[in-house]
Amino acid sequence: MSKHTDVIIIGGGIIGNATAYYLAKKGLSVTVLEVSKDIGVGGSSRNGGGVRQSGRDTRELPLAMWGIKNLWPGLSEELGVDVEYTQKGNLRLGKTETHQKILQGLTDKAVSCGLDVRMIDGDEIRTINPYLSDEVTCASWCPTDGHANPLTATLGYYKKARELGVRFITESPCFELRKIKGVIRQVVTPDAIYEADKVLVAAGYGSRKLLATVGIDVPMMPLKMECLVTEAEPPMFLQMLGTAEADFYGHQSKHGSFVFGGSSGFEPFNKDNGTPISSSIGASCTCRGIMKYFPALADAKIVRAWAGWLDDCADKVPVISPVEEVPGLYIACAFSGHGFGIAPAAGYNIAEMIADGHSTIDLSALRYDRFKPKQ
Amino acid sequence: MKSINDRSQDIGPFVSQTDDAIIICRCEEITKGEIRQAIHDGMFTVNEIRRYLRSGMGLCQGQTCGKLVKNIVVQELDVIPAQLDPATSRSPMRPVEMKVLGNEEVTHV
Numbered sequence: 001m002s003k004h005t006d007v008i009i010i011g012g013g014i015i016g017n018a019t020a021y022y023l024a025k026k027g028l029s030v031t032v033l034e035v036s037k038d039i040g041v042g043g044s045s046r047n048g049g050g051v052r053q054s055g056r057d058t059r060e061l062p063l064a065m066w067g068i069k070n071l072w073p074g075l076s077e078e079l080g081v082d083v084e085y086t087q088k089g090n091l092r093l094g095k096t097e098t099h100q101k102i103l104q105g106l107t108d109k110a111v112s113c114g115l116d117v118r119m120i121d122g123d124e125i126r127t128i129n130p131y132l133s134d135e136v137t138c139a140s141w142c143p144t145d146g147h148a149n150p151l152t153a154t155l156g157y158y159k160k161a162r163e164l165g166v167r168f169i170t171e172s173p174c175f176e177l178r179k180i181k182g183v184i185r186q187v188v189t190p191d192a193i194y195e196a197d198k199v200l201v202a203a204g205y206g207s208r209k210l211l212a213t214v215g216i217d218v219p220m221m222p223l224k225m226e227c228l229v230t231e232a233e234p235p236m237f238l239q240m241l242g243t244a245e246a247d248f249y250g251h252q253s254k255h256g257s258f259v260f261g262g263s264s265g266f267e268p269f270n271k272d273n274g275t276p277i278s279s280s281i282g283a284s285c286t287c288r289g290i291m292k293y294f295p296a297l298a299d300a301k302i303v304r305a306w307a308g309w310l311d312d313c314a315d316k317v318p319v320i321s322p323v324e325e326v327p328g329l330y331i332a333c334a335f336s337g338h339g340f341g342i343a344p345a346a347g348y349n350i351a352e353m354i355a356d357g358h359s360t361i362d363l364s365a366l367r368y369d370r371f372k373p374k375q
Numbered sequence: 376m377k378s379i380n381d382r383s384q385d386i387g388p389f390v391s392q393t394d395d396a397i398i399i400c401r402c403e404e405i406t407k408g409e410i411r412q413a414i415h416d417g418m419f420t421v422n423e424i425r426r427y428l429r430s431g432m433g434l435c436q437g438q439t440c441g442k443l444v445k446n447i448v449v450q451e452l453d454v455i456p457a458q459l460d461p462a463t464s465r466s467p468m469r470p471v472e473m474k475v476l477g478n479e480e481v482t483h484v
Contacts (some may be wrong), residue, residue, distance in 0.1 A: 155426060167381070283467075298473055302467060
């Protein structure tokens with residue numbers, strides 16, 4: 001078994017898998033090294049499934065808009081797996097004047113980037129989603145947003161990349177990146193030293209420790225989030241939902257279950273011992289939040305709760321970038337809890353960056369060396 | 376001991392079996408044949424199969440089918456059961472209504 005491929009990707013999440021797939025499509029040989037036993041076990045499987053443009057930072061908005069136009073609509077067909085992409089709009093809800101101001105600010109920025117998003121009032125909100133309570137008084141409405149299934153999308157990319165000959169090795173922690181003659185060359189694991197001409201680090205928060213072995217740092221921290229899932233309910237609504245304070249979000253899946261995320265306020269102070277576990281207060285708190293927005297869901301049964309990590313960046317947008325200081329090294333991490341929706345577009349553009357030296361979407365605003373201390 | 380970590384290893388072609396139509400996960404109605412096909416699609420762990428097919432994601436949360444799925448993987452990949460972790464267990468133990476789980480008030484009877 002050869003230990004050399006054109007590209008090594010560290011991290012078998014949706015970014016790693018999607019990039020591997022698009023690289024393999026271009027004819028490059030790829031090895032993906034995943035630290036855990038399962039593929040797609042981190043944030044790729046632990047998110048609310050939003051595929052949205054509204055509410056995004058203008059630095060990553062072009063990537064989101066391009067992906068929704070060019071990749072998401074045909075993704076199920078391309079991967080041969082139903083990724084349950086549903087493009088029925090996103091409502092970002094508000095209840096107070098402060099919320100209204102936050103939403104108006106986000107909307108104005110998105111409109112200036114050419115996105116079809118606008119503010120609507122309570123009555124119009126309830127014509128779009130009649131289940132919302134009267135407490136909801138304002139919302140931003142983006143009809144081209146939507147949601148998809150993070151589990152099948154992540155594993156769909158894995159399946160398809162594997163079919164194209166990408167090698168996936170699980171339980172393969174990477175300790176060190178090594179340069180030879182000034183360029184990236186080796187990735188050291190307990191079992192083997194792998195070699196490649198190009199290396200992509202897409203290991204979520206784990207990227208930070210690994211990048212330190214070549215003197216590169218991305219300022220991010222792990223931040224826990226929690227979600228809950230209901231039993232299958234009759235179809236109620238198809239929109240993706242969020243709130244002005246980003247404290248509650250979710251959608252009804254194709255299967256019928258609702259997936260809702262929320263926060264109790266204690267996320268930065270959890271006792272985790274390195275494993276993302278649901279707290280005793282998280283799901284209960286989220287339930288109370290949901291019932292204020294959706295009184296009709298009070299009798300819906302919760303079948304499970306789960307938790308995951310965000311790789312939360314200092315400025316809340318990802319790092320997607322070549323590293324000129326270490327020729328051949330690329331970074332895609334710090335997606336800060338909104339990476340799933342842009343993952344296909346990110347993977348596609350990173351593959352272009354690695355294979356062709358330039359990408360369709362200009363990613364210079366997401367460079368690794370953008371972090372400057374305050375003046 | 377054979378490892379399941381190299382996902383490119385040759386596990387042979389998918390050959391249909393006479394009992395492929397048996398339902399293994401009753402809550403989500405996933406058959407043995409679908410689980411075996413998922414393994415051939417590269418899903419080598421119980422967690423991956425669960426996320427790919429929804430087996431063990433229904434009302435009983437895999438308390439009924441978890442071991443059955445594991446045994447199918449053991450047979451299909453020709454490994455020993457100890458190599459496979461069970462799917463992650465998640466709270467709550469039984470389905471609970473939102474209004475009950477979200478209730479903070481203590482009422483003394």
